[in-house]
Amino acid sequence: MPETASVSEWVARWAHLLVVPGTVLDVACGRGRHTRWLAQRGHIMIGVDRDPESVVASSPYGEIVQADIENGPWPFAGRRFNAVVVCNYLWRPLWPVILDSLEPGGMLIYETFAQGNEMFGRPRNPEFLLQPGELLERCQGMHIIAYEHGLLPGPERVVQRIVAQRPDLTGPAFSSLTA
Structure with a gap:
């Protein structure tokens, strides 16, 4: 099996x-x-999941925190990251926290299921399916690098995905605009 077999193509x-x-x-x-794949590429990894077995499986590859981020406090309050990766997960109340967790200039790579997926499998609940253009709306004010919404093969599923960069309002380009 190739090393990237289980890694999201996105x-x-x-x-x-x-x-x-x-x-x-x-x-x-x-x-x-x-976590494993990015750690092998030299990134300092921090992961969060509520499942203790997941945390144990991931822990050799970085700092892994067990936390229920849907019902408990955000375990990274005050911390910022160079990048945030989210795949196959959607909890809308976390959007502001996730975006605020990005350093200026930080990258967001996000991919999850979208409306239409209910025809192919789980999730079917609209609470866990992005609406058309929702990622673009959530990332307003960010630099959009890539965006896709559509049907993917093998297994068939409908996804929405985005790569966006938080503006760096402290960089030289911003300083020259405000001088």
Whole structure:
């Protein structure tokens, strides 16, 4: 089995944009497919998941925190990351927290299921399916590098995915505009 077999093609395609050795937060990291893959590429990995077995499986590859981020406090309050990766997870109340967790200039790589997926399998609940253009709306004010919404093969599923960069309002380009 190739090394990237379980890694999201979207994450693999855009990982070259992440600062090395930057600090990357893997939200809902599960058993660590992205945590492991990005750690092997020189990133400092921090993951969070509520499942204790997932945390144990991921822990050799970075700092892994067991936390229920849907019902408890955000375990990274006050921390910022060079990048945030989210795959196959959607909890809308976390959007402001996830975006605020990005350093200025930080990258967001996000991919999850969208409306239409209910025809092919789980999830079917609209609470866990992105609406058309929702990622673009959530990332307003960010630099959009890539965006896709559509049906993917093998297994068939409808996804929405985005790569966006938080503006760096402290950089030289901003300073020259305000001088």
